[in-house]
Amino acid sequence: MKHFSNEDIKALETRFRALMINSLSGFKSANLIGTVDANGQENLSIVSSVFHLGACPPLVGVIFRPHSVPRHTLENILETKKYTINQVNIQMYMAAHQTSARYDKSESEFEQTGLTAEYNHDFPAPFVKESRLKYGLTLKDHQLIKLNDTELVIGEIESLHVDDIALLEDGYIDIEALDSVAISSLDGYHKTQRLNRLEYAKPHNPTRIKPLG
Amino acid sequence: MKHFSNEDIKALETRFRALMINSLSGFKSANLIGTVDANGQENLSIVSSVFHLGACPPLVGVIFRPHSVPRHTLENILETKKYTINQVNIQMYMAAHQTSARYDKSESEFEQTGLTAEYNHDFPAPFVKESRLKYGLTLKDHQLIKLNDTELVIGEIESLHVDDIALLEDGYIDIEALDSVAISSLDGYHKTQRLNRLEYAKPHNPTRIKPLG
Numbered sequence: 001m002k003h004f005s006n007e008d009i010k011a012l013e014t015r016f017r018a019l020m021i022n023s024l025s026g027f028k029s030a031n032l033i034g035t036v037d038a039n040g041q042e043n044l045s046i047v048s049s050v051f052h053l054g055a056c057p058p059l060v061g062v063i064f065r066p067h068s069v070p071r072h073t074l075e076n077i078l079e080t081k082k083y084t085i086n087q088v089n090i091q092m093y094m095a096a097h098q099t100s101a102r103y104d105k106s107e108s109e110f111e112q113t114g115l116t117a118e119y120n121h122d123f124p125a126p127f128v129k130e131s132r133l134k135y136g137l138t139l140k141d142h143q144l145i146k147l148n149d150t151e152l153v154i155g156e157i158e159s160l161h162v163d164d165i166a167l168l169e170d171g172y173i174d175i176e177a178l179d180s181v182a183i184s185s186l187d188g189y190h191k192t193q194r195l196n197r198l199e200y201a202k203p204h205n206p207t208r209i210k211p212l213g
Numbered sequence: 214m215k216h217f218s219n220e221d222i223k224a225l226e227t228r229f230r231a232l233m234i235n236s237l238s239g240f241k242s243a244n245l246i247g248t249v250d251a252n253g254q255e256n257l258s259i260v261s262s263v264f265h266l267g268a269c270p271p272l273v274g275v276i277f278r279p280h281s282v283p284r285h286t287l288e289n290i291l292e293t294k295k296y297t298i299n300q301v302n303i304q305m306y307m308a309a310h311q312t313s314a315r316y317d318k319s320e321s322e323f324e325q326t327g328l329t330a331e332y333n334h335d336f337p338a339p340f341v342k343e344s345r346l347k348y349g350l351t352l353k354d355h356q357l358i359k360l361n362d363t364e365l366v367i368g369e370i371e372s373l374h375v376d377d378i379a380l381l382e383d384g385y386i387d388i389e390a391l392d393s394v395a396i397s398s399l400d401g402y403h404k405t406q407r408l409n410r411l412e413y414a415k416p417h418n419p420t421r422i423k424p425l426g
Contacts, residue, residue: 001345001377003374004372005372006271006371010271013384020268020384020386021269024265024298025263025265026241026242026263027241028240028264029238029240029241031238051262052234053276053358053360054361055231055235056223059360060237063264087239093408094409095420097414097420104416133236135237147266147353147367157237160222161215164215170228171233172233172397173232174397174401175397175398182239182395182403184407185385187410188407188409189408189411190407192404192405192406194397197400197401197402199400200400207307
């Protein structure tokens with residue numbers, strides 16, 4: 001095993017450190033955030049920092065780094081209070097990655113990458129047509145993490161669209177069947193292969209495998 | 214596509230809703246958190262809520278739900294300010310899942326699941342010997358998310374151990390080579406297969422595939 005102390009980490013070259021430290025949390029979700037500004041200019045950006053926060057009310061968190069590309073996205077969310085989150089799949093992960101380029105605010109990443117904006121059920125922010133699991137959110141909270149000036153944005157799910165084939169009888173959504181991808185570090189994209197679902201664990205009982213659906 | 218409004222979601226049966234909403238953020242990291250209390254009693258619990266927060270200083274966040282099983286873990290972190298995070302791999306994901314059973318605080322999940330506690334470089338909290346990427350952290354911040362009484366715990370990485378074979382020349386850690394697993398919803402475990410690493414995206418240039426290492 002290789003060992004790094006806190007001082008070792010702080011002495012690393014910036015890009016090396018970014019790739020290494022971004023690997024440590026494990027696999028990350030891959031999502032596209034769709035927004036518009038007050039003038040209707042569309043914006044789309046890939047993020048690996050979406051996480052589950054609660055089921056009732058249905059809340060999702062996103063971390064925005066200071067001065068990062070998705071700042072246009074953050075500005076639009078703060079301005080309009082509405083945004084969409086769209087799971088990235090195998091068929092469009094390269095176009096999704098391309099949204100991380102530093103386009104001018106006047107350029108729509110939809111047009112630049114060939115992804116398709118779609119408006120559903122009167123929700124005011126654009127969904128990604130190519131995504132098979134997507135939802136519109138309303139901004140509920142926004143707080144600065146002072147330790148490193150990142151920002152935590154929390155939204156409540158207002159309108160959820162999911163491909164019928166993936167929603168199983170017990171509520172589990174088979175995101176692998178949707179070809180959703182996982183991210184490693186800053187630039188690794190992975191498809192998945194299910195090992196198992198596992199039954200709710202009980203003390204002093206062996207771990208049991210659960211049927212898929 | 215199936216559609217759910219916010220009201221539809223709130224009307225769902227509790228367990229169905231938990232499985233469904235936990236699927237929406239996408240693939241999640243699988244980690245074991247190792248702690249001790251002030252008396253040296255060890256605790257170990259699996260969490261899917263570890264996320265990257267920043268590279269310099271190297272910060273990692275974890276979300277704890279109110280009244281969830283890992284409360285012993287949270288109590289120990291608040292008490293001792295020290296904890297370890299250990300990536301879960303294919304070889305031990307079933308034992309890792311078993312740590313989510315509601316054991317008494319006097320029972321060590323290490324003993325109950327067969328995972329091995331290991332102390333390294335004078336770090337006071339236990340690592341998981343079977344994990345091939347693990348780090349010790351010091352608590353830096355702890356804030357309540359009032360919307361749903363979840364708690365955000367932020368730690369700084371003090372001591373990092375990673376299997377040599379996975380650390381590539383540019384700093385990327387090949388967590389797939391470590392057999393790290395990804396989680397879907399509450400109980401799905403997945404191995405991965407890399408699609409590609411992708412080059413840093415530039416406007417008006419096609420997305421380019423990056424060599425692995």
